[in-house]
Amino acid sequence: xxxxxxxxxxxxxxxxxxxxREAVYTVVRQAVRRLQEREAMADDDPRLAIQHHLxxxxxxxxxxEIARFEALRKLDAALAAQTEAHQAARR
Numbered sequence: 001x002x003x004x005x006x007x008x009x010x011x012x013x014x015x016x017x018x019x020x021r022e023a024v025y026t027v028v029r030q031a032v033r034r035l036q037e038r039e040a041m042a043d044d045d046p047r048l049a050i051q052h053h054l055x056x057x058x059x060x061x062x063x064x065e066i067a068r069f070e071a072l073r074k075l076d077a078a079l080a081a082q083t084e085a086h087q088a089a090r091r
Contacts, residue, residue: 005058012062014069021066025059 011024032055041048 004054005061008058009062009065012066014066021063028059029055 008024008028011028012021016024032051036048036051
């Protein structure tokens with residue numbers, strides 16, 4: 001599943017808005033569903049539940065990484081602004 005997570009993460013860019021990312025997640029969910037249909041899994045097959053869980057876990061993990069990336073970007077910008085203000089005040 002690591003390769004799957006990497007693939008999803010590569011399809012997502014932090015610059016995408018939530019709607020764009022959700023569109024990618026929808027495509028991923030549909031692709032997994034088609035693979036499950038191709039394998040002719042029964043509705044009560046436990047593999048369906050685990051695959052669904054893994055897809056949703058991957059989405060959650062990617063969203064967490066994007067949130068972390070954005071938080072760090074904002075912290076870096078705030079630090080740069082604070083440093084600039086501090087240097088300007090010392091002049």
